[in-house]
Amino acid sequence: xxxxxxxxxxxxxxxxxxxxxxxxxxxxxxxxxxxxxxxxxxxxxxxxxxxxxxxxxxxxxxxxxxxxxxxxxxxxxxxxxxxxxxxxxxxxxxxxxxxxxxxxxxxxxxxxxxxxxxxxxxxxxxxxxxxxxxxxxxxxxxxxxxxxxxxxxxxxxxxxxxxxxxxxxxxxxxxxxxxxxxxxxxxxxxxxxxxxxxxxxxxxxxxxxxxxxxxxxxxxxxxxxxxxxxxxxxxxxxxxxxxxxxxxxxxxxxxxxxxxxxxxxxxxxxxxxxxxxxxxxxxxxxxxxxxxxxxxxxxxxxxxxxxxxxxxxxxxxxxxxxxxxxxxxxxxxxxxxxxxxxxxxxxxxxxxxxxxxxxxxxxxxxxxxxxxxxxxxxxxxxxxxxxxxxxxxxxxxxxxxxxxxxxxxxxxxxxxxxxxxxxxxxxxxxxxxxxxxxxxxxxxxxxxxxxxxxxxxxxxxxxxxxxxxxxxxxxxxxxxxxxxxxxxxxxxxxxxxxxxxxxxxxxxxxxxxxxxxxxxxxxxxxxxxxxxxxxxxxxxxxxxxxxxxxxxxxxxxxxxxxxxxxxxxxxxxxxxxxxxxxxxxxxxxxxxxxxxxxxxxxxxxxxxxxxxxxxxxxxxxxxxxxxxxxxxxxxxxxxxxxxxxxxxxxxxxxxxxxxxxxxxxxxxxxxxxxxxxxxxxxxxxxxxxxxxxxxxxxxxxxxxxxxxxxxxxxxxxxxxxxxxxxxxxxxxxxxxxxxxxxxxxxxxxxxxxxxxxxxxxxxxxxxxxxxxxxxxxxxxxxx
Numbered sequence: 001x002x003x004x005x006x007x008x009x010x011x012x013x014x015x016x017x018x019x020x021x022x023x024x025x026x027x028x029x030x031x032x033x034x035x036x037x038x039x040x041x042x043x044x045x046x047x048x049x050x051x052x053x054x055x056x057x058x059x060x061x062x063x064x065x066x067x068x069x070x071x072x073x074x075x076x077x078x079x080x081x082x083x084x085x086x087x088x089x090x091x092x093x094x095x096x097x098x099x100x101x102x103x104x105x106x107x108x109x110x111x112x113x114x115x116x117x118x119x120x121x122x123x124x125x126x127x128x129x130x131x132x133x134x135x136x137x138x139x140x141x142x143x144x145x146x147x148x149x150x151x152x153x154x155x156x157x158x159x160x161x162x163x164x165x166x167x168x169x170x171x172x173x174x175x176x177x178x179x180x181x182x183x184x185x186x187x188x189x190x191x192x193x194x195x196x197x198x199x200x201x202x203x204x205x206x207x208x209x210x211x212x213x214x215x216x217x218x219x220x221x222x223x224x225x226x227x228x229x230x231x232x233x234x235x236x237x238x239x240x241x242x243x244x245x246x247x248x249x250x251x252x253x254x255x256x257x258x259x260x261x262x263x264x265x266x267x268x269x270x271x272x273x274x275x276x277x278x279x280x281x282x283x284x285x286x287x288x289x290x291x292x293x294x295x296x297x298x299x300x301x302x303x304x305x306x307x308x309x310x311x312x313x314x315x316x317x318x319x320x321x322x323x324x325x326x327x328x329x330x331x332x333x334x335x336x337x338x339x340x341x342x343x344x345x346x347x348x349x350x351x352x353x354x355x356x357x358x359x360x361x362x363x364x365x366x367x368x369x370x371x372x373x374x375x376x377x378x379x380x381x382x383x384x385x386x387x388x389x390x391x392x393x394x395x396x397x398x399x400x401x402x403x404x405x406x407x408x409x410x411x412x413x414x415x416x417x418x419x420x421x422x423x424x425x426x427x428x429x430x431x432x433x434x435x436x437x438x439x440x441x442x443x444x445x446x447x448x449x450x451x452x453x454x455x456x457x458x459x460x461x462x463x464x465x466x467x468x469x470x471x472x473x474x475x476x477x478x479x480x481x482x483x484x485x486x487x488x489x490x491x492x493x494x495x496x497x498x499x500x501x502x503x504x505x506x507x508x509x510x511x512x513x514x515x516x517x518x519x520x521x522x523x524x525x526x527x528x529x530x531x532x533x534x535x536x537x538x539x540x541x542x543x544x545x546x547x548x549x550x551x552x553x554x555x556x557x558x559x560x561x562x563x564x565x566x567x568x569x570x571x572x573x574x575x576x577x578x579x580x581x582x583x584x585x586x587x588x589x590x591x592x593x594x595x596x597x598x599x600x601x602x603x604x605x606x607x608x609x610x611x612x613x614x615x616x617x618x619x620x621x622x623x624x625x626x627x628x629x630x631x632x633x634x635x636x637x638x639x640x641x642x643x644x645x646x647x648x649x650x651x652x653x654x655x656x657x658x659x660x661x662x663x664x665x666x667x668x669x670x671x672x673x674x675x676x677x678x679x680x681x682x683x684x685x686x687x688x689x690x691x692x693x694x695x696x697x698x699x700x701x702x703x704x705x706x707x708x709x710x711x712x713x714x715x716x717x718x719x720x721x722x723x724x725x726x727x728x729x730x731x732x733x734x735x736x737x738x739x740x741x742x743x744x745x746x747x748x749x750x751x752x753x754x755x756x757x758x759x760x761x762x763x764x765x766x767x768x769x770x771x772x773x774x775x776x777x778x779x780x781x782x783x
Contacts, residue, residue: 155475159631162466163623165616171458172610172619179444179454184487187442188420191485194461195424199468200483202425207418208352208498210344211361212491213255216411220253220370222316223407224380225263233334235376248605251446252334253412254317254369255491256345256361262314262368263407264290266380268397271296272303274743277310288313290368290408292380292397294320298728299566299719300601301341302740304365314368314408318377319602322392334373336445336603339364340492341718342572343501346416351502362414370410371602380404419443419487421495426467428634430478433510434701436633437482437580438463438626439496439570440517441489445603452606456517457485459623466627477634479512486570489518490603496570500578507578512705513633516584518569520622522600523589524612527621529562531583532575532708533649533725534641535629536562539583542628546621564649566726568600576721579709581641585625587618597729637697638683641704643768647675649725650761657734659742667758671765678703678768682775696775703771710764713737713756724760 171194178190192203221238223230230238233252267284269291270276280286291312293303300317307315317337324330344351346358372380374395381397382404422442428434440456464483488494500507513535531539543560567584574580613619632640651668654660682700708725716722717740728736741753 155470156631158473159466159470159627160624162469163462163620163627165620167465168458168462168619168623169616171461172454172616175454175457176610184443185418185420188422188485188487191442191457191461192422192424195422195464195483198461198465199472200424200426200464202427204423206421206423206499208344208421208495209354209358209416209418210352210488210494210498211346211358212415212417212488212494213257213338213340213363214413214415215250215253216413218411219249220411221409222370222372222376222380223409225405225407226402231372231376231379233370233372233376234332235334235373235379247446248333251336251605252371253336253410254371255336255338255412256340256364257369257410257412258363258366259410259412260368261407261409262288262290263405264288264313266290266292266316266404266406267312268292268381269307270294270396271298272307273297274306277306281310287311290314290316290406292377293317294323294395295602296320296323296598299598300337301339301719302717303719304339304367304369305718308365308367312367314370316377316380316408317369317371317602318374319599320395321374322394323599324374330604331374333604334376335371335605336490337369337371337601338490338492338603339369340494342493342576343497344494345492347498349501351498353502358416368408368410370408380406419495419498421487421499422483422485423499424464424483426464426471426477426481426483428479428481429476431698432480434479434512434705435482435507435510436479436512436630437484437514437574438517438630439484439486439514441486441495441570443487443489443495445490446605452490452519452603455521455619456519459520459619459626460485460517462623463627463630478637479634481630481634484570489570493570493572497573500573504578507574507580508709511574511578511580512639512701513581513583514571514574515626515630515633516567516569516571516582517622517626518567518571518584519600520584520586521613521618523587524618525587525589526561527585528588529560529583529585529625530565530567531562532581532723533564533646534643534704534708535581535583536564537642537645538629538632538640539585542585542625545628546625563730564726565597565729566721575726576723577712579706579712579723581705581708583629585622585629587613587622597731639701639704641707643683643704643707644672644675644679646707646725646764647672650764653727653733653735657738659738661754664754664758664761667761667765671761671768674765674768674772678772681772699771699774703768707764707767710767711760713760724757 174194175191178187182190188205192205195203219232221230221232223238232238232249234249265284267280267286267289269280271294272291280291289312291307291314293307293315295317296319304315319330319335321331341364344358345361345364346352347356348359350356352358378395381395382401438460440460441453442457444452446452460483467477467481484496484499486493486495486499488498489496516530527543529539529543539562540560543562569584571582571584575582610616647668651665651672654664654668682696682703708723711725712722713724714722716724716737720728720736720740724735724737726736727733732739735757737753738757741750744750
């Protein structure tokens with residue numbers, strides 16, 4: 001890995017100069033030399049030059065009988081990370097005593113003192129005038145954002161103030177009109193044009209040919225053989241005379257499910273956990289039966305793998321009304337789901353570019369899967385109704401209930417299509433090869449329904465407009481910002497997977513972080529942030545700065561809700577496959593005291609975000625939070641990542657697990673020792689402008705941005721992240737893969753999982769220790 005010395009100015013390249021080697025005017029040198037001679041008069045022992053610009057003179061000599069004060073360079077008042085070149089008010093001061101001499105007279109001293117004083121005052125006037133008239137439009141403000149000294153407060157405020165709810169609303173309505181009349185290809189082109197019009201000059205349209213599983217021409221059906229009734233997925237009776245079918249009925253299906261007809265008994269498996277399946281298996285023979293399955297608790301793909309392993313032939317997923325924030329809102333609605341773990345199923349592991357061989361993958365499971373509404377699930381379970389004033393009772397099949405036999409009929413179409421990604425670059429000036437990615441998407445599960453993506457696209461575009469405006473005013477970020485809009489997200493994050501697979505080598509080396517805008521306004525309830533452990537502190541700080549807005553909306557203040565949990569959307573590949581630190585801010589609708597996980601796997605026909613946030617104040621809050629975090633990641637010389645937080649998270653996960661071995665704890669202890677040494681010996685000196693070296697800062701950042709990559713395991717259960725730093729949900733504090741292995745109760749599987757976790761911890765410790773060794777062996781250089 002190569003390191004180079006870089007300049008730190010945002011607006012123009014500034015190179016540090018050795019003040020000892022500057023060419024000074026001959027007259028000034030002669031005057032200084034004469035004054036040195038004249039000031040050697042014994043009566044001027046304590047004479048000092050005040051309020052002048054001083055330089056460290058390495059060749060000056062000192063008399064042994066003098067009480068010399070040490071020469072000290074003052075630290076910039078703008079904070080520990082401040083680049084010296086950025087502060088126009090920064091001058092280094094020192095005082096020195098004049099050497100004694102017996103060879104001067106009072107007349108010469110007075111003459112040169114007067115001349116020197118006049119020149120000094122005249123120089124101050126000229127310098128003040130030149131500084132205020134010639135450099136005020138170039139240099140950043142001498143006030144900085146508290147806690148983050150490298151972001152000028154003026155720049156910070158300008159960027160944040162440019163983000164307005166009214167602007168986001170305008171962009172929202174623009175995109176909503178586009179989604180109603182344009183296909184995905186035209187939509188991507190229109191989005192690229194909008195970005196270019198805003199001034200983002202380096203915008204690319206990248207396309208891939210991928211395999212999509214689309215709904216058939218007629219809805220799938222569920223027929224109750226005992227009653228002789230046919231139902232659509234939403235619970236309404238089948239009506240062959242109702243044509244054309246509503247789009248919600250057509251798109252209530254499972255993409256990449258097996259196709260066919262299955263007549264079998266319905267088995268209630270609740271949430272499909274291992275305990276649920278053990279009970280179902282003990283009660284009856286489940287071979288080739290149809291499982292009635294609740295979403296939640298663990299990933300759907302993991303549940304389906306267990307059901308297939310148990311021998312089931314079909315699955316009817318649904319959402320229990322007691323798990324929904326608004327019980328009645330979705331009771332009569334079916335939904336769509338995708339069984340694609342990510343990317344183009346026909347080109348697993350490599351991008352679907354021209355010339356690539358495509359495998360034949362019509363389905364990704366042997367199960368016939370059909371999502372249904374809660375109302376239909378209640379009929380199949382013969383569950384009692386619940387009054388409006390009665391506490392919600394979770395759906396379950398009564399113990400004395402008679403067997404129910406149904407016929408499940410599933411059809412879908414497999415088709416190759418071209419999807420498009422929009423990629424735009426805002427180049428950095430100091431580290432242009434370091435990328436901070438910001439991603440939204442521009443497709444929807446329900447054709448011509450923009451409710452799923454427009455909010456993220458509007459916020460992403462507003463960020464572009466705000467940042468580009470400041471670039472036009474002379475500002476340039478240190479690192480490159482990559483703005484992304486993905487296609488094919490609803491079918492399994494296909495666009496982001498394909499692009500990241502194509503760019504994998506570059507991203508593994510150069511990607512700093514990924515900020516997600518996948519679905520930022522899911523409700524108008526509570527603000528929640530999902531961040532990898534190294535970015536949790538940054539997310540919490542950003543929320544705290546905006547806490548006054550939240551207090552206004554909610555009527556009270558609370559601690560920031562930040563966690564490292566698995567989430568839906570295009571962040572998947574970057575966090576799960578590449579180990580890149582990630583962050584996401586979103587408002588969601590959460591029932592008081594409830595934090596049910598993985599319900600977002602159900603793709604309901606949703607109301608527009610405009611209905612959830614008619615004033616667009618929620619949109620504005622998310623946009624400003626994202627902008628604040630983004631500014632720090634693209635501008636801070638030392639990345640605002642916390643290695644120690646990653647290590648503490650690892651230790652906490654192990655300590656709450658009663659089955660954790662002493663060996664795992666010992667490895668985690670060594671990791672913490674290395675992280676603490678790294679924090680004190682390398683992070684703290686990097687905060688000091690007197691000790692900071694550009695090459696060492698670059699090396700330090702490489703250690704920080706690559707730390708989480710050490711926690712990628714070779715293989716994880718289906719639906720689980722390979723990045724073990726992410727928990728399944730807030731209620732699972734230990735390592736999710738360890739808990740799953742313990743629940744399975746298979747010794748070989750558990751031992752293999754323990755070895756993978758131990759190897760991750762050991763790899764992270766070696767990663768930090770190697771960085772420490774490298775810093776120790778590389779000599780410091782002057783800036």
